[in-house]
Amino acid sequence: MTLARAKLPKSYCDLLDAMAPGVLITNCDGQIIHGNTAFQTLSGISASELFGLHWSRFLDAENGPQFPTALPNSADDEQPLVFDACLMACTGERRWTRHSVVKLDSNQIPSGHVHTIEDISAIKGAEQTATTAHEALLRECERARVTLECIGDAVISTDAGGLVTYLNAVAEDLTGWSREAALGQPFNRVFRVVDSDTGEPARNPAEWAMESLEIVEIPANSLLLRPDGSELAIEDSAAPILDADGHLTGAVVIFRDHKMSRENTTRMAHLARHDSLTGLPNRLAFAEYFEQSIKLARRHQRKVGLLFIDLDNFKQVNDRLGHKAGDRLLRDVSRKLTSCVRSTDLVCRHGGDEFVVLLSEINHPEDAGGVAAKIWKAAARPFHIQGHSVELELSIGISLYPDDGDDLELLMQRADAAMYCAKHEGGNEYCFYQDGMLRPV
Numbered sequence: 019m020t021l022a023r024a025k026l027p028k029s030y031c032d033l034l035d036a037m038a039p040g041v042l043i044t045n046c047d048g049q050i051i052h053g054n055t056a057f058q059t060l061s062g063i064s065a066s067e068l069f070g071l072h073w074s075r076f077l078d079a080e081n082g083p084q085f086p087t088a089l090p091n092s093a094d095d096e097q098p099l100v101f102d103a104c105l106m107a108c109t110g111e112r113r114w115t116r117h118s119v120v121k122l123d124s125n126q127i128p129s130g131h132v133h134t135i136e137d138i139s140a141i142k143g144a145e146q147t148a149t150t151a152h153e154a155l156l157r158e159c160e161r162a163r164v165t166l167e168c169i170g171d172a173v174i175s176t177d178a179g180g181l182v183t184y185l186n187a188v189a190e191d192l193t194g195w196s197r198e199a200a201l202g203q204p205f206n207r208v209f210r211v212v213d214s215d216t217g218e219p220a221r222n223p224a225e226w227a228m229e230s231l232e233i234v235e236i237p238a239n240s241l242l243l244r245p246d247g248s249e250l251a252i253e254d255s256a257a258p259i260l261d262a263d264g265h266l267t268g269a270v271v272i273f274r275d276h277k278m279s280r281e282n283t284t285r286m287a288h289l290a291r292h293d294s295l296t297g298l299p300n301r302l303a304f305a306e307y308f309e310q311s312i313k314l315a316r317r318h319q320r321k322v323g324l325l326f327i328d329l330d331n332f333k334q335v336n337d338r339l340g341h342k343a344g345d346r347l348l349r350d351v352s353r354k355l356t357s358c359v360r361s362t363d364l365v366c367r368h369g370g371d372e373f374v375v376l377l378s379e380i381n382h383p384e385d386a387g388g389v390a391a392k393i394w395k396a397a398a399r400p401f402h403i404q405g406h407s408v409e410l411e412l413s414i415g416i417s418l419y420p421d422d423g424d425d426l427e428l429l430m431q432r433a434d435a436a437m438y439c440a441k442h443e444g445g446n447e448y449c450f451y452q453d454g455m456l457r458p459v
Contacts, residue, residue, distance in 0.1 A: 026052050034052065041054040041134055043132060044130045046131075048072050073131075077103045078103075078106040102116050114137070171273065172188040174224075176224045176271075180205050180269075194246055214240065214251065221236070227271075228266055230258075256270065291303040293366075296352040321379075321420070323380050324417045325415070326374055326417075326430065328372050329410060330413055332347070339404060339408075342404075347401055352373070355393060386450075391448070394446070411446040412448075413448075415437025416433060433451060435451060435455040435456055439455055
């Protein structure tokens with residue numbers, strides 16, 4: 019039977035047109051004999067235009083998966099050939115479709131194939147959304163994992179039954195348990211804590227957090243018992259883990275070495291009040307000490323001296339020998355300045371190559387001048403930096419309480435102006451503030 023004479027019974031066509039999915043009837047060569055109404059809508063092509071076209075004409079092989087070219091060749095095949103393909107309508111719109119193809123042998127209908135075609139664009143879209151969400155979740159989980167591995171605190175998590183589900187590297191180090199050995203173990207076996215005063219077991223913080231559904235903290239006198247028999251003073255807190263619906267899924271415990279925590283607190287407090295390069299008190303500590311010195315000087319009717327010091331040729335040294343040598347020189351200068359003053363005085367690095375010295379409770383202006391001269395002589399001796407002999411020049415400006423002011427900002431401005439006067443005179447000098455001195459703009 020030729021394609022031109024191939025006709026389907028009207029009742030058969032009416033039945034196909036009533037079906038929801040698209041249906042194509044093709045001959046053995048794959049040419050379309052009939053496309054039902056649903057497929058015409060899907061493809062945007064009328065029945066007369068469909069007639070004679072090859073069934074693969076609408077499939078986009080470049081933007082979708084490869085579709086099969088060999089179709090079932092026996093009507094006895096129990097399973098249809100099923101595959102997904104991207105169908106391209108005449109409008110250029112692409113839609114995901116699922117094809118189910120079976121062999122057709124009938125006395126009333128020409129031999130060929132029946133193609134059932136469902137629009138699964140919504141399903142594919144949902145799958146893509148789910149895939150995107152899953153990939154985003156994996157990225158967030160990885161970000162969380164990296165964060166937990168990098169923080170300084172130990173972290174252990176459990177499931178709702180109290181079994182360990184995670185330890186970060188710090189927790190491995192503090193507990194003495196490897197991650198592989200701890201996973202799946204009861205939390206109170208990995209995290210054995212006792213009261214340091216009584217030796218009695220402390221309350222399980224993970225269990226406590228899950229019972230209360232609140233963040234809890236264990237007492238500061240808690241000792242963690244490690245497998246090797248050693249003990250570690252710790253401080254920690256625990257929190258319940260809830261899912262999006264508010265259901266309890268486990269707990270997380272965060273803890274740290276109490277001794278290291280105290281040391282870190284002390285170190286941070288020191289850094290907050292001291293220069294990181296030289297170790298000298300910074301501006302904050304200097305301002306506090308200034309207020310104390312002014313109160314004592316006022317009570318005892320004495321003076322306070324403020325020396326503003328600039329290293330005249332530091333930039334040349336820094337440029338010639340490099341920043342590492344420059345840093346070494348600043349540290350050496352700091353030590354020399356400290357050696358030139360009393361224990362009741364204070365040396366501060368003001369910034370860059372500038373230093374400030376506070377002389378508490380002096381009797382006469384000459385006392386401040388004497389310290390300035392002592393500093394100048396000490397700095398005149400060569401500094402030995404990286405095999406080089408460095409000669410340093412200083413410009414020093416001096417202001418006095420109460421002669422030149424009674425607050426730190428004013429005295430600093432006037433000492434700074436006096437320092438620039440000394441620098442203007444050729445440098446390597448010290449100069450007292452006098453009325454009318456101004457720092458050049």
